[in-house]
Amino acid sequence: MPENGEMLRVADLHAWYGESHVLHGVNLVVNRGEVVTLLGRNGAGRTSTLKSVLGMVGRRSGSVVVNGVEVIALPSYQIVRLGLGYCPEERGIFASLSTEENLLLPPQVQGGGMSVDEIYQMFPNLKERRASQGTRLSGGEQQMLAMARILRTGARLLLLDEITEGLAPVIVQALARVIRQLKERGFTIVLVEQNFRFAAPLADRHYVMEHGRIAQSFTAAELESKMDMLRDYLGV
Amino acid sequence: MSEIFGIPTQALFGQLLIGLINGSFYALLSLGLAVIFGLLNIINFAHGAQYMMGAFCAWFLLTRLGLNYWWALLLSPVIVGSTGIVIERLMLSRLYKLDHLYGLLLTFGLALIIQGLFRNEFGSTGLPYAIPKSLEGAQNLGFMFLPTYRAWVVVFSLAVCFGTWYLIEKTKLGSYLRAGTENPQLVQAFGINVPRMVTLTYGFGVGLAALAGVMAAPIYSVNPLMGEHLIIVVFAVVVIGGMGSIMGSILTGFMLGLVEGLTKVFYPEASNTVIFIIMAIVLMIKPAGLFGTQR
Numbered sequence: 001m002p003e004n005g006e007m008l009r010v011a012d013l014h015a016w017y018g019e020s021h022v023l024h025g026v027n028l029v030v031n032r033g034e035v036v037t038l039l040g041r042n043g044a045g046r047t048s049t050l051k052s053v054l055g056m057v058g059r060r061s062g063s064v065v066v067n068g069v070e071v072i073a074l075p076s077y078q079i080v081r082l083g084l085g086y087c088p089e090e091r092g093i094f095a096s097l098s099t100e101e102n103l104l105l106p107p108q109v110q111g112g113g114m115s116v117d118e119i120y121q122m123f124p125n126l127k128e129r130r131a132s133q134g135t136r137l138s139g140g141e142q143q144m145l146a147m148a149r150i151l152r153t154g155a156r157l158l159l160l161d162e163i164t165e166g167l168a169p170v171i172v173q174a175l176a177r178v179i180r181q182l183k184e185r186g187f188t189i190v191l192v193e194q195n196f197r198f199a200a201p202l203a204d205r206h207y208v209m210e211h212g213r214i215a216q217s218f219t220a221a222e223l224e225s226k227m228d229m230l231r232d233y234l235g236v
Numbered sequence: 237m238s239e240i241f242g243i244p245t246q247a248l249f250g251q252l253l254i255g256l257i258n259g260s261f262y263a264l265l266s267l268g269l270a271v272i273f274g275l276l277n278i279i280n281f282a283h284g285a286q287y288m289m290g291a292f293c294a295w296f297l298l299t300r301l302g303l304n305y306w307w308a309l310l311l312s313p314v315i316v317g318s319t320g321i322v323i324e325r326l327m328l329s330r331l332y333k334l335d336h337l338y339g340l341l342l343t344f345g346l347a348l349i350i351q352g353l354f355r356n357e358f359g360s361t362g363l364p365y366a367i368p369k370s371l372e373g374a375q376n377l378g379f380m381f382l383p384t385y386r387a388w389v390v391v392f393s394l395a396v397c398f399g400t401w402y403l404i405e406k407t408k409l410g411s412y413l414r415a416g417t418e419n420p421q422l423v424q425a426f427g428i429n430v431p432r433m434v435t436l437t438y439g440f441g442v443g444l445a446a447l448a449g450v451m452a453a454p455i456y457s458v459n460p461l462m463g464e465h466l467i468i469v470v471f472a473v474v475v476i477g478g479m480g481s482i483m484g485s486i487l488t489g490f491m492l493g494l495v496e497g498l499t500k501v502f503y504p505e506a507s508n509t510v511i512f513i514i515m516a517i518v519l520m521i522k523p524a525g526l527f528g529t530q531r
Contacts, residue, residue: 054425080427092422096414104408105415106426153427 006065007032007157007188008053013062015052022048024212025062030157035179035189037199039234040209046192047089049209050159054086055079066157081109085150089161089192093134093142100130102145106153113154122178123148140171147178158182161192172198196234208233238379243501249380251497257386257455259493260393261448265470266477266485267397268444271404274417274480275437278328278339283470284463285350286442289316290449291458292354295365305368305454312450313443320442324435347464354460362462365453389451396447397486404482413437417480472515478528488526 008030015023023045030036038046052060055076064071064079071079080086085106094102103119103126120127123144129137137145143163150158160179164172172195179202182189193199199206200223208216210233218226238245265287272280280286293315294308303311323346331338371385404410416423416430424430449463456462473492477484492511500507518526 056421056425075424075431076421077424077427077429080425086422086425088422088425092419094415094418096418097411101411105411105423107428109427 005031007034007067008190009063009065010049010053011063011065013049013052013060013064015048015057015060017048017058022057022212023052023060026052026209026212026214028207028214028217030188030190032156032188033183033186034204035183035191035202037191037193037203037206038209039193039196039199039206039230040215041234042194044209045212046209047161048212050086050161050190050192053079053159054084080155083110083154083156085109085153085155085158087146087150087158087160087163089165091142091146093137093145095133095135097134098130099126099132099134099137099145102134103130103149103152106149108152108154110154110156112156114151116152119148119151122151122181140167140174143167143171143175144178147175151182156186157188157190159190159192162194163191164193164195164198176202194234196230241502245379248501251501252494253380253382253386253497254500255494255497256390256490257493258496259490260390261452261466261489262470262473262493263397263486263489264393264444264448264451265466266473266489267400267482268441268448269470269474270477270480270482270485271400271413271444272438272441273474274482275413275420276324276328276339276434277332277336278343278438279336280438280441281340281343281467282323282346282350283343283442283445284465284467285347286316286320286445286463287449287452287466288354288458288460288463289319289350290446291365291453291462292358292449292460293446294450294453295363295458298365305450308450308453309447313446316446316449317439317443321435321439323442324438328438329431329435347467351460351464358460360459360461362457362459365458367454385454389455392451393448394490396444397489400444401482401486469511472511474525476511476515476518476525478525481525481527481529484525484527 006029010026010028013023013026014021026045026049038049040046048057051057053064055071055074060072062072066079066082066084069082071082094105097105103116125141126145126148129141134145147163163175176198179189191199191203203220205219206217207214208230215233216229240248265283269280269283272278290312293312294305297303297308297311327342328339331342367385371388374381374383404413412423412428412433416433420430452462473489474485476492477488492514495514496507496510499510
């Protein structure tokens with residue numbers, strides 16, 4: 001596994017749901033320790049890109065390299081064991097499990113994951129409600145839980161899909177603090193977001209997607225000069 | 237002789253015991269079906285045939301290898317469960333993306349083939365299987381005689397049922413199973429090998445059916461059609477309890493066995509239909525079953 005450099009390289013990635021061709025040759029690179037956003041309108045292919053990296057789509061072709069290992073032919077349970085953590089758009093909290101069971105569900109994929117105590121320190125609400133049924137938590141608490149459970153696994157590359165969707169501003173601010181803390185701890189993060197105001201100050205680089213491919217990419221330093229282009233793509 | 241509601245206590249408790257024993261088999265079989273349906277979304281119509289295979293496996297172990305009941309109790313679920321694993325890998329795994337109906341049709345076809353093969357080889361008169369020596373005889377409880385083997389069947393079934401419930405509801409492995417039932421794709425994206433879990437779950441469910449078959453062998457004798465007669469009632473039990481509900485299967489199995497036993501005492505003509513009448517009423521009032529949730 002390379003100590004520095006690329007954590008994820010996606011090249012000419014195509015994906016299909018049944019007969020529907022949803023990704024048309026996505027190319028992107030995420031370096032160790034970076035926070036990278038995938039921006040775009042609904043249906044641009046951002047969620048499909050994350051799912052394709054994880055092998056969660058019907059069919060895919062191209063190349064996905066995680067920590068130096070080609071994973072295009074691997075099933076998703078083997079891909080995540082290379083150190084990936086996934087937080088799905090719909091949060092994926094299991095109704096048949098308690099909060100703590102949800103938290104402890106994903107097995108450790110690598111050493112060095114956060115302890116349960118550390119997680120409860122980061123998300124104190126979860127500690128208070130650990131015996132509650134997972135889906136009885138508020139939207140914000142469910143989102144915290146969805147994030148917290150992948151931090152336990154030792155995953156160092158986090159794929160976070162629309163984590164602020166439908167949440168109150170105060171919760172969004174709390175999530176921004178968490179992302180900053182994770183970045184300081186050296187996590188690599190791919191952030192799929194529609195909430196540009198949330199994502200912009202956190203990210204080192206941005207990719208803009210349209211029609212199932214990468215349309216633009218730029219660094220945080222170039223953001224100011226790209227605002228007109230972003231307004232066209234995102235309508236922000 | 238003392239009576240309750242005009243019925244001799246000996247007859248009443250005798251029928252209740254028979255109901256409890258039938259309930260033990262209903263619970264064990266519906267539990268296996270619930271476990272399989274929960275994770276695989278397959279309505280395993282071959283369950284009755286696999287129960288019969290468990291009984292035949294015990295008979296083979298005894299007559300061909302000289303291995304007694306206790307060995308059969310251990311080995312039959314493993315052997316028949318292994319055939320379930322082969323069926324899941326070779327056939328069922330190809331059907332998961334299709335409608336439930338295809339799984340039902342496949343397992344129904346398998347049940348017919350398995351029963352046909354056994355009937356062709358052994359006829360349909362049934363083969364004797366003796367009660368193990370240590371469980372022969374009966375205890376005089378004062379108000380009735382309790383056959384030791386039948387008491388063992390009830391106690392052991394309860395232990396297996398609640399052991400399975402504990403495994404699924406209270407352990408880490410169980411949390412994987414429950415989560416896999418809700419969203420297998422996401423569970424797989426957490427690094428859990430869901431296809432292997434599905435295969436082992438089917439093998440486990442089939443193993444439970446085989447275990448019930450071994451326990452049934454000394455009571456009902458070993459017959460190629462023994463599962464065919466039972467499985468329809470067991471499906472009714474599963475529907476009443478709620479498809480996929482573990483505790484629902486256990487409680488409903490024992491409860492309906494008792495109801496059936498009591499009906500035999502008070503209104504014998506309805507004893508074969510009472511479970512289906514209850515099923516119809518439950519479906520009208522609570523379509524997801526007494527303990528089930530709408531999926």
